[in-house]
Amino acid sequence: MVEAKYDPQAGPVKVTMIIAGVVLILLMTFGLIMRLNQAALIEIEPALFYQIMTAHGAGMVGTAGLTGAAVLWYFMSRYVPLVGAVYNVFLGLFLLGVVLILGAIFIGGYAGAWTFLFPLPAMSGGLWTSGAAATFLLGYVSIGVGFLVMHLEVGRQLIRAYGGISGAMAWPLAFGKGRVEDAPPASVVAAMASTIFNVIGVVFGAAVLVASLVNLLVPGFEVDALLAKNMIYIFGHIFINASIYMAVIAVYEIIPEYTGTPWKTSRVFAISWSFVLLFVIAVYPHHLLQDVAMPAWALVTGQIVSYLSGIPLLAVTAFSLLLYLRAGPIKWDLASSLLVLGVAGWSVGSIPAIIDGMIVVNKVMHNTQWVPGHFHIYLILGEIAMAFGFMAWLVRDARKSAPTGTRMGGLDRLAIGTYLVGGAGFTVMFLVSGAMSIPRRWAVHAPEWTSQAGIASLFAVLVIIGSTLFVISYLRGLAGDKDA
Numbered sequence: 001m002v003e004a005k006y007d008p009q010a011g012p013v014k015v016t017m018i019i020a021g022v023v024l025i026l027l028m029t030f031g032l033i034m035r036l037n038q039a040a041l042i043e044i045e046p047a048l049f050y051q052i053m054t055a056h057g058a059g060m061v062g063t064a065g066l067t068g069a070a071v072l073w074y075f076m077s078r079y080v081p082l083v084g085a086v087y088n089v090f091l092g093l094f095l096l097g098v099v100l101i102l103g104a105i106f107i108g109g110y111a112g113a114w115t116f117l118f119p120l121p122a123m124s125g126g127l128w129t130s131g132a133a134a135t136f137l138l139g140y141v142s143i144g145v146g147f148l149v150m151h152l153e154v155g156r157q158l159i160r161a162y163g164g165i166s167g168a169m170a171w172p173l174a175f176g177k178g179r180v181e182d183a184p185p186a187s188v189v190a191a192m193a194s195t196i197f198n199v200i201g202v203v204f205g206a207a208v209l210v211a212s213l214v215n216l217l218v219p220g221f222e223v224d225a226l227l228a229k230n231m232i233y234i235f236g237h238i239f240i241n242a243s244i245y246m247a248v249i250a251v252y253e254i255i256p257e258y259t260g261t262p263w264k265t266s267r268v269f270a271i272s273w274s275f276v277l278l279f280v281i282a283v284y285p286h287h288l289l290q291d292v293a294m295p296a297w298a299l300v301t302g303q304i305v306s307y308l309s310g311i312p313l314l315a316v317t318a319f320s321l322l323l324y325l326r327a328g329p330i331k332w333d334l335a336s337s338l339l340v341l342g343v344a345g346w347s348v349g350s351i352p353a354i355i356d357g358m359i360v361v362n363k364v365m366h367n368t369q370w371v372p373g374h375f376h377i378y379l380i381l382g383e384i385a386m387a388f389g390f391m392a393w394l395v396r397d398a399r400k401s402a403p404t405g406t407r408m409g410g411l412d413r414l415a416i417g418t419y420l421v422g423g424a425g426f427t428v429m430f431l432v433s434g435a436m437s438i439p440r441r442w443a444v445h446a447p448e449w450t451s452q453a454g455i456a457s458l459f460a461v462l463v464i465i466g467s468t469l470f471v472i473s474y475l476r477g478l479a480g481d482k483d484a
């Protein structure tokens, strides 16, 4: 592996992961508060529930994106000379966005959910002002601009170093006579693809944000609600997917350090990433299966692409990971276990997602807790597990010299076990609730639904304990790491 001797990008990335770790624990606690309220074990005002739900949704999606971006930036700086100041601008705009969003929610009372569906921000029924809604949307704009700036720098450098988009995507190998030896590293292909689709998503997001902002300030300026919904879901779907596809770069880069074989850009790998690029964008209509006004062809495309999009995902990453793991004895430590867990959780989570992408199923399941069920699987046990794995790897040297002398201490085992059992139980309770037709996004639950929420709360506590142990171990690692 290419080990950078001097690593100027490491500092800001390590700081990013401190922020992300602390924010994750806080937002998970928000999640627990919601679930406890649904269990009728505590009682909060419905208005506050929806504020917390908005902060949890926007904050978690943002944090997932942030950790994905940190992984992307960190590893791409091994291959191309990224301008460090760009990352600081990205982080600054991100944090500015967070301040605006939190202010809009907890001072302004905005509670229109992270999806800011038109015309909800403007129609609060007196709960929040249009100023609060505008502040929330401006927070998104700030984060979106930050992502654009970051991706443009990564994209620009990859295009320059690898012979254009085509070279960085390994198209000569995928669709021409290119040789494996000339193809770019696996993580470069992943970085180029995620950069392309995330830029597309963020640009759609920016356009609909600006339209919604104008509508808030000048109510006479009407936005087509169906068009707005399409644009919001292009943005939302792509953004959260991109966070996972960026985090996977950590798997491609770190697992080879354990197995000793680099993650090769094979022809299948290159072809699969090109399809991922296409599918991630084409599949978004699966969010609109309930909208009767949508043209049928778009919905059918969404359904079919939903089936197909699972294939490159599993072929590219999960299958190759299994092969790599079988090839030689792997040293299990916190980092490698969490990264492998991340790929497993991501793959497992795609199954209920594909099921929900079927039109007949979606008609019944869509507004039930089946939906938070599937995405919490590939977020808690997928993306976030990879982010925690990346954090453990960042402080691996300090951890190696830990007093126990072992690579995987008892505390590590306890943390990962707690997190896994908690995450599995918590998400299964969502799926079970969804299968029982319990609606999602309801602050107050009927008496016959409260025990499911109570059991889920117990598992949520385990997730929070596991996460806290990961973050503490990361902070201790940083403290013991002289050049952190």
Ligand code: HEM
Pocket: 027, 028, 029, 030, 031, 032, 034, 035, 053, 054, 056, 057, 058, 060, 061, 064, 113, 114, 115, 369, 372, 376, 379, 380, 384, 439, 440, 441, 442, 460, 461, 463, 464
């Ligand atoms: C201990 C961990 C967590 C707990 C207890 C938790 C709990 C919850 C609850 C109770 C809801 C509302 C369910 C409903 O619609 O009735 C929710 C929604 C949501 N959660 Fe989590 N969650 C956790 C972790 C995460 C993570 C790690 C992410 C992403 C990285 C995430 C992203 C979301 C999103 C996007 C929503 C949708 C909000 C909406 O419907 O507008 N959650 N969560």
Ligand SMILES: [Cu+2]
Pocket: 237, 283, 284, 286, 287
């Ligand atoms: Cu989607």
